[in-house]
Each structure stands twice: as structure tokens, then as C-alpha cells.
Amino acid sequence: MSAKRDTKFLVPEVDKLIHEPARFSIMALLSVIERADFLFVKNQTGLTPGNLSSHLTKLETAGYVEITKEFVGKMPKTFLKLSKKGRSAFDDYRTQMKRMFK
Amino acid sequence: MNDINLKELERRAYRSTFEDGIYDLYFGLFLLILAWIPVLESIGVSRFIGYPLLASPLFLIWAGKRYITIPRLGAVEFGEGRKKYKHIVRLVGIIALALMMGPIFIIAKGGFGGSDTIPWIMIALMGLPVFILAVIYANHPRIYIYAAAMLFCIVENEFLLGLSDSPFISLLSFGIVGIVIFIFGLALLIQFLKKYPKESAEATHVG
Numbered sequence: 001m002s003a004k005r006d007t008k009f010l011v012p013e014v015d016k017l018i019h020e021p022a023r024f025s026i027m028a029l030l031s032v033i034e035r036a037d038f039l040f041v042k043n044q045t046g047l048t049p050g051n052l053s054s055h056l057t058k059l060e061t062a063g064y065v066e067i068t069k070e071f072v073g074k075m076p077k078t079f080l081k082l083s084k085k086g087r088s089a090f091d092d093y094r095t096q097m098k099r100m101f102k
Numbered sequence: 103m104n105d106i107n108l109k110e111l112e113r114r115a116y117r118s119t120f121e122d123g124i125y126d127l128y129f130g131l132f133l134l135i136l137a138w139i140p141v142l143e144s145i146g147v148s149r150f151i152g153y154p155l156l157a158s159p160l161f162l163i164w165a166g167k168r169y170i171t172i173p174r175l176g177a178v179e180f181g182e183g184r185k186k187y188k189h190i191v192r193l194v195g196i197i198a199l200a201l202m203m204g205p206i207f208i209i210a211k212g213g214f215g216g217s218d219t220i221p222w223i224m225i226a227l228m229g230l231p232v233f234i235l236a237v238i239y240a241n242h243p244r245i246y247i248y249a250a251a252m253l254f255c256i257v258e259n260e261f262l263l264g265l266s267d268s269p270f271i272s273l274l275s276f277g278i279v280g281i282v283i284f285i286f287g288l289a290l291l292i293q294f295l296k297k298y299p300k301e302s303a304e305a306t307h308v309g
Contacts, residue, residue, distance in 0.1 A: 028108065028111055029111065029115060031108065032108050032109075032111050032115065032181070033112065033115060033178055033179065033180050033181060034179040034180060034181055034182070034185070035178075035179050036176060036177065036178040036179070037176045037177040037178070038176070039174075039175070039176030039177075039301060040175060040176025040177060040178045041176070042176070043118075043175055043176055043298065044115055044118065072177075077177070079177075
């Protein structure tokens with residue numbers, strides 16, 4: 001038996017936080033832009049405000065997404081940005097998924 | 103999951119900012135103003151009033167994005183590549199505008215030997231790189247079509263002016279295309295307003 005295990009098909013290796021479809025959509029969108037407000041992400045992902053909010057809380061807790069609040073005029077706006085940790089985790093996730101399907 | 107799909111995702115997100123029809127309205131209005139300038143000149147309005155009017159639809163882009171698009175679609179900042187290109191377009195635009203002051207001064211002083219054809223050609227040649235860069239920056243098939251239509255209108259106008267020097271020629275060459283683009287822009291705007299109704303404050307941010 002080889003000492004080194006072939007982890008190609010080990011699903012537990014994949015980051016489950018990103019693997020969830022809604023969170024994957026959020027991460028994928030944030031990975032291709034600099035930053036966006038809550039409304040833009042909601043419109044692009046098609047999630048409801050409550051649903052998006054709860055997924056963002058999980059991603060923020062993991063340190064994947066940076067959430068900042070700004071006032072544009074008198075309106076409060078929530079801006080979302082992928083953190084360095086989030087970008088690296090998303091890149092790793094993509095690499096792992098590619099490896100699995102190779 | 104692969105790079106191509108992420109590129110496609112970025113392009114889709116970018117192109118969603120064109121769904122509002124604001125740029126279509128801008129191009130339509132620009133061509134309509136261009137169509138009316140010779141008519142205004144024929145009734146004694148100076149071209150120094152007519153041509154600066156061409157900059158007025160830029161206000162439409164600013165106001166439209168601020169008061170219509172962002173409150174409905176949301177605000178987004180794209181990556182470094184697009185930002186860098188935007189700065190280049192702005193820089194070239196400012197340089198071109200500064201250089202245009204020379205020919206404008208010559209026209210104001212009566213042109214070369216009474217003719218202002220050469221200074222106007224110089225202005226057009228200075229504006230062309232800015233126009234081309236801005237169209238490439240827009241990176242949208244509709245904008246490419248409008249840019250091609252605009253160039254076609256200029257050629258068509260020159261051809262028709264060879265047949266008749268009536269000021270109404272420009273209404274035919276620029277006006278028709280301008281109206282078509284403007285109406286298309288209005289249709290897109292109506293569709294956009296239906297697709298993205300204005301959201302309540304609670305739906306636009308995390309509480």
C-alpha cells in the first residue's frame with residue numbers, strides 16, 4: 001500500500017462553506033469584481049435579502065468577506081468585498097474541484 | 103468553475119450595468135443634437151453654442167446612473183483592468199480637450215485664410231482616439247454598433263452634402279439613426295424599471 005493517499009476523490013477536502021450553491025454564487029461574483037453593494041449582489045445572485053444576509057454573516061464570520069457600511073447621501077449602503085483570505089480560499093476550492101473532475 | 107466561466111460571470115455582471123438603456127439614450131440624444139446643429143446655424147445660432155450642446159447628454163449619464171440605475175440595480179466597482187483603462191480614457195480625453203483649444207482659438211479668429219475646414223478636421227482627428235478608446239472601454243456589442251452607425255452617419259452626411267447644401271440634410275443623416283437609438287434606449291429603460299423596481303431601504307443593506 002502506498003504511504004501517500006490519493007486524495008483526488010475525497011470530498012471532505014473541499015471547503016464546505018464555499019461548496020453551498022448560494023455562497024458559491026456570492027464568492028464567485030465577488031471574486032471577479034473589486035466590490036459591490038448589497039443590492040447589486042442580491043440582484044446578480046437572485047437571492048432574497050434575508051437569505052443573502054444570512055449567507056454573508058457566515059462568510060464574514062469565516063473571514064472570507066469584508067462588509068463595510070457607508071452612507072451615500074442619507075442612505076445607508078452595505079458594501080461587500082472578498083477578503084484576501086476569501087480569495088485564497090476560493091482559489092483553493094476551484095483547484096480542488098478541478099482536481100476532482102480531472 | 104474554470105477561468106472561462108469566471109470571465110463570463112464578470113462580463114455578465116459588467117453588461118448588466120448596460121441594461122438601463124442610459125448609454126443608448128445618450129448616443130441617441132448625441133446624434134439628435136448633431137442633426138439639429140446645422141439647422142440652428144441656418145437660423146443664426148452660433149456653432150460655438152451648438153457644438154458645446156453635444157456635451158449636455160453626458161449629464162444624462164451622470165444623473166441616470168445616480169438616480170435610476172444605482173438605486174435599482176446597485177453599485178459595483180470592477181477590477182483593476184477596467185479601472186486602469188477608464189483612467190487612460192479620461193487622461194487621453196483631457197489631453198485631447200486641451201489640444202482642441204488651439205484649433206478652436208483659430209476658428210474663433212476666423213480660421214486659416216477665412217476657411218475653418220482645417221481646424222475642424224484637426225478637432226475631429228483629436229476627438230477620434232478618445233471616441234475609439236471610449237468605445238473599446240464600453241466593451242459592449244450595442245455600443246460598437248452605435249459607434250459604427252455614427253461613423254456611417256458622418257460619411258452619409260458628407261455624401262448627401264455633396265448633392266445638396268441644405269441644413270436639413272443632417273436631420274436625414276443623423277436624425278433618423280438618432281431617433282431609432284433613442285427609442286430603443288427608452289424601451290430598454292422601461293424594461294429596466296419593470297425588472298428592477300426601487301427597493302425598500304431594508305432590502306438594500308444588511309441591518
